[in-house]
Amino acid sequence: MKFNWKASVSALALAVSSGLQADVLPAYQAESAWFTDAQTKIAEKLETNNNFRAKNVILFVGDGMGVSTLTASRIRKGQLAGEMGEEGYLAWERFPGTALVKTYNVDAQTPDSAGTMTAMMSGLKTDVGVIGVDEDIVRGDCSTVVGNEAVTALELAEIKGLSTGVVSTARITHATPAATYAKSADRNWEDDGDMPEEALTAGCTDIADQLVHFEENLESRFTGIDVNGIDVVMGGGRRSFLPKDAAFNSTDAVSEVEGDRNDSRDLTAEWQEMYSDGVYITDQAGFDGVDAAATTRLFGLFNESHMQYEADRANDVAGEPSVAEMTTKAIDILDNNDKGFFLMVESGRIDHAHHAGNASGALSETLALEAAIEAAVANTDPSETLILVTADHGHVFTIAGYPKRGNPILGKVVNVGADEPATAADDMPYTTVGYMNGYGFNDLGTETDSDAIYSEEVNAGRMDITAVDTTTPGYHQEALIPLTSETHSGEDISLHGTGPGSQLIQGVIEQSVVFHLINQSLGLLEE
Structure with missing residues (x-):
């Protein structure tokens, strides 16, 4: 006999609500917040809309946002609000669909962003360091690109007539955003100045060039299609679009010279010449001046390299919009298309703060991404928009020791029942969060630029932090193994979803399944 889980849960809910639980559960259990909160969540799942088709899909990628980063950010969020922290949730952790995702690349146990994002965008796994191509390519060999190109969800959305957008706080030519639109034998070929002479001679084009000429490139690959190009592009990385002048x-x-191109081309000017209806912006004032209702195409490059860390945005000379502001603006423009849209939003600097061994920066960037996701939820119709939140990979970032409930997540470990920091076998205190490898300890005080660590010496191993305030933005956690950059990790990451099709997000899946979830909701491969 098949067990009817839904009927059983409903019966329990009825029993509890009608007071019959006295015969089954003690009152202190049935009335406990833990019990009733969990019961409510099950009831919400039972009411999930069983529509599997969406008009719009928004894919949020927290670069490097592994499970330990989610846990620490959740606690940090609560503690910043004056709570203990552990009991809270990040906005997407309340989404009904959840799965664990395997992140390995075809040739690597611990992945990079190029291979992982290619899997999410194309439905097939590939090698480390290559973008938009299958595993038969040889990294760095231009001649192996032709014939191995993969079609991405964004390209299929274009062909279907949907509006499309790519937003990132990293360089827009960086691996994660590039995997939505580019085909490259090397993720580092962001502009022609990054490419070896043999690749240029062989006819390979750089990633920035591919972005600007996306429309004509896509139409040249498939007979009979007519697309209008990516409608919204916002991020950093201006240097790859400007001549070295x-x-x-x-x-x-x-x-001193912002541009990095050797071919003397100004790709921003080429874009504006191609799209007379387009708006090109470089700063906060330009961003604020964009009328979303009247704008059909937007190209924003807000920094020479990556955009500022969230904690540093106020220090930017020309001003930069937040990832939440960019997300809102992108939606407001893309939803002018009655057919729907596909939008990818990357919070790229979570990854960078982790590489710098700066937990404070990584958690700050994660909470900035949460604001963007909340903005997306508030500005879309839940009955017609599938919102996906995931990472490309994790980091060797740990939460350890036995700190008591409510202990500052960035603080030193204070054990249950104690008032003073615990000490290790070396008689020195230690922090709850730390890194397996990387630059190691440094106390930069109130410094909010995580990358400031790179002007210091590698300082791995145990340090006496008795007199150090580890909760300041500039504190870089201890690391065991000395490396000039902390590394990615190989464990599973999580995928969360809400909206039509999110019911399919469950279990342990390959990263390539993300593409198929997008395809299922939008019907990208249907006539």
Whole structure:
């Protein structure tokens, strides 16, 4: 006889609500917040809409946002609000669909962002360091690209007539955003100045060039299609679009010569020439001036390299929009298309803060992403929009020791029942969060730029942090193995979803399944 789980849960809910639980459960159990909260969550899942088709899909990628980062960010969020922290949730952790995702690349146990994002965008896994191509390619060999290109969800959305958008706080030519639109034998070929001469001679084009000329490139690959190009692009990475000439520097250029191109081309000018209806912006004022209702195409490059860390945005000379602001603007433009849209939003600097061994920065970026996801939920119809939240990989970031409930997540371990920090076998205190490898300890105080660590010496191993405030933004946690950059990890990450099709998000899945979830909801491969 098949067990009817739904009927059983409903019966329990009825018994509890009608007071019959006295015969089954003690009152202190039935009335406990833990019990009733869990019961409510099950009831919510039972009411999930069984519509599997969406008009719109938004894919959020927290680069490097592994499970330990989610846990620490959740606690940090609560503690910043004056709570103990552990009992809270990040916005997407309340989504009804949840799965664990295997992240390995075809040739690597611990992956990189190029291979993982290619899997999510194309439905097939590939090698480390290559973008938009299958595993038969040889990294760095231009000649192996042709014939091995994969079609991405964004390209299929274009062909279907949907509006499309790519948003990132990293360089827009960086691995994760690039995997939505580019085909490259090497993730580092962001502009022609990054490419070896043999690749240029062989006819391979850089990633920035592929972004600007996306429309004509896609139409040349498939007979009879007519697309209108990516409608919204926002992120950092201006240097790859500008010639190596100081005359082209922007107002907030950091380098003496901002541009990195050797071919003397200004790709931003080429884009504006191609799209007379397009709006090109480089700063907060330009962003604020965009009328979403009247804008059909937007290209925003807000920094020479990656955009500022969230904690540093106020320090930007020309001003930069937040990831939440960019998400809202993108939705407001893309939803002008009655057919629907596909939007990818990456919070790229979670990854960068982790590489720098700076937990405070990584958690701050994660909470900035939460604001973007909340904005997406608030600005879309839940009955017609599938929202997916995931990571590409994790980091060797740990939560350890036996700290008591409510202990500051960035603080030193204080054991249950104690008032003073615990000490290890070396008689020194230690923090709850730390890294397996990387630059190691440094106390930069109130410094909010995680990358400031790279001007210091590698300082791995145990340190006496008795007199150090480990909760400051500039504290970089201890690391066991000395490396010039902390590394990714190989464990599973999580996928969360809400909206039509999110019912299919369950179990342990390959990363390539993300593409198929998008395809299922939008019907990208249907006539």
